[in-house]
Amino acid sequence: MADLYTVNKSPFEKNSLEDAIRFSSEGASILLIEDGVYGAMAGTAVSDLVAGATGRKFYALRADLKARGIAEDRLIDGVELVDYAGFVDLVVNHDKVQAWL
Amino acid sequence: MPIEANGKVFETDEEGYLANINEWEPAVAEAMAKEDDLELTDEHWDIINFLREYYEEYQIAPAVRVLTKAVGKKLGKEKGNSKYLYGLFPYGPGKQACRYAGLPKPTGCV
Amino acid sequence: MSDVKKFMYLNRRAPYGTIYAWESLEVVLIGAAFDQEVSLMFVDDGVFQLVKGSDTSESDMKNFTPTYRTLGDYGVRHMYVDKASLEARGLTQDDLIEVAWEDWETEEEVDNIVEILDSKEIAKKLEESDVVFSF
Numbered sequence: 001m002a003d004l005y006t007v008n009k010s011p012f013e014k015n016s017l018e019d020a021i022r023f024s025s026e027g028a029s030i031l032l033i034e035d036g037v038y039g040a041m042a043g044t045a046v047s048d049l050v051a052g053a054t055g056r057k058f059y060a061l062r063a064d065l066k067a068r069g070i071a072e073d074r075l076i077d078g079v080e081l082v083d084y085a086g087f088v089d090l091v092v093n094h095d096k097v098q099a100w101l
Numbered sequence: 102m103p104i105e106a107n108g109k110v111f112e113t114d115e116e117g118y119l120a121n122i123n124e125w126e127p128a129v130a131e132a133m134a135k136e137d138d139l140e141l142t143d144e145h146w147d148i149i150n151f152l153r154e155y156y157e158e159y160q161i162a163p164a165v166r167v168l169t170k171a172v173g174k175k176l177g178k179e180k181g182n183s184k185y186l187y188g189l190f191p192y193g194p195g196k197q198a199c200r201y202a203g204l205p206k207p208t209g210c211v
Numbered sequence: 212m213s214d215v216k217k218f219m220y221l222n223r224r225a226p227y228g229t230i231y232a233w234e235s236l237e238v239v240l241i242g243a244a245f246d247q248e249v250s251l252m253f254v255d256d257g258v259f260q261l262v263k264g265s266d267t268s269e270s271d272m273k274n275f276t277p278t279y280r281t282l283g284d285y286g287v288r289h290m291y292v293d294k295a296s297l298e299a300r301g302l303t304q305d306d307l308i309e310v311a312w313e314d315w316e317t318e319e320e321v322d323n324i325v326e327i328l329d330s331k332e333i334a335k336k337l338e339e340s341d342v343v344f345s346f
Contacts, residue, residue: 010225010256012300035228038259043301067227067272069264074301083269159281160274164244167284170315208240 002027004094007036008101011046018049020100026055031082031090033061040079041070051076061087106132118200122156125203133201137192141201145189147176152202162207165195217248219340222257226276227267232260233275235346240278243285250340251282252333254293257346258300261292261307261325276308283312283324290325293333 005024011017017039020030030053032039039050040060050058062081065072072081082090091097102117103110107128112120117133119125130149134141141149151172155163163171165183173181180186186194195207220239226232239249253261265276282290290310297303309323328336337343 008228010228012256013225035225035256038225038256038300041301045299047301063269064227066266066268067270067274068225068259069262069266069276069306071264155281158277160277161240161281163281164240164285166244167281171284174315208237 001095002029004028004090004097005030006097006099007032007039008034008099010035011039011049012044016100017046020098021049021053021056024056028055029057029059029090029094031059031061031087032079033064033087037061037064037068037070040065040075042074042076047076050079059086059090104129104132104136116200116206118206119203122203122205125153129203130201137197145198145201147180148172148186148189148194148198149202151175152198152204156202156204162195162199162204164207165193168194168198168207215246215248216341217250217339218242219337219343220249220251221337221343221345222251222253222260223255224346225256225259226265227270227272231346232257233273235344236275236278238344238346239282239287240285243287246286249285249287250289250291250336251287252291252293252336254296254333256296258292258296258302258307261290262302263306263308280308280310283310283321288312288324289336291333291336292325292327294327294329297327 002025005020005028007017007020007030009016017036024030037060039046040058041047058079059082060079062083103112107126111124111129114120119129131141152162155171169181169183169186190197199207220235222232222235224231239251243249261279263276265274267274292307304327307325310325312321312324
């Protein structure tokens with residue numbers, strides 16, 4: 001088992017995503033929510049954070065992407081979308097949740 | 102005070118604006134107008150329908166001066182002035198007409 | 212009309228995650244009643260405020276992205292976007308909403324007042340403003 005990291009801040013404004021990746025172990029899951037979903041966009045100045053992270057599985061909350069007008073075809077390959085029920089499943093299926101704010 | 106219309110009860114806020122814009126139906130406007138002793142004519146409905154369209158497109162209730170200008174553009178210059186609009190809605194076209202249309206109170210209206 | 216001041220609203224935060232964008236928009240809507248020359252500037256994550264296609268139906272939040280499109284009716288004359296901020300976020304003008312402006316008396320029209328500027332031009336616009344409100 002591994003931990004679930006949640007990141008809710010924009011990677012352009014804070015280093016929460018960078019730190020969550022840096023301070024997580026292989027096999028960890030990282031769920032992007034709220035302004036954190038901007039980290040899932042392809043073709044940005046910070047796309048390499050997610051695209052270049054090996055051994056981490058990335059998820060993004062669909063409702064937060066939609067609210068921000070980010071279409072699915074703008075996302076980095078391999079990022080999996082979840083709804084609120086999927087969020088709950090992720091929480092249940094990990095040892096614990098670490099919120100990186 | 103909740104308002105009764107068409108055999109249903111509609112929740113409102115403390116100033117009488119509909120709590121949920123999606124619940125609105127024409128009977129709500131009729132019931133609100135009746136409480137104000139006002140009979141709704143086609144001219145009233147032009148403004149109410151205009152406000153609903155505006156909200157649908159921009160997600161806010163327009164300020165009175167925006168409403169006035171937009172009505173003038175859409176319904177004719179002779180209607181795009183506050184005298185005409187206050188004639189229809191004596192409590193203020195912003196507040197009263199928005200309330201009948203099920204919209205929230207216009208931003209900046211006190 | 213020497214008492215007309217140039218107001219600049221400087222927006223640097225993403226919408227929806229925090230309250231700043233909506234607060235700024237509300238102040239602009241209310242302030243429009245005062246007949247000043249109003250411009251909006253979007254830099255850093257503020258450029259996300261103008262990204263079109265917002266759908267908040269699944270997140271139980273008010274969708275205020277369409278509201279920016281009525282700002283021309285509220286007398287906002289210019290909406291400036293920082294080019295570098297857009298590019299860093301993989302965005303182009305095609306990703307942004309369009310805001311029309313029209314002078315109701317002269318019927319002068321501008322199809323889209325959203326304009327992309329480089330940092331030098333932005334510095335100039337900020338310098339030319341009488342007041343800068345930061346959000």
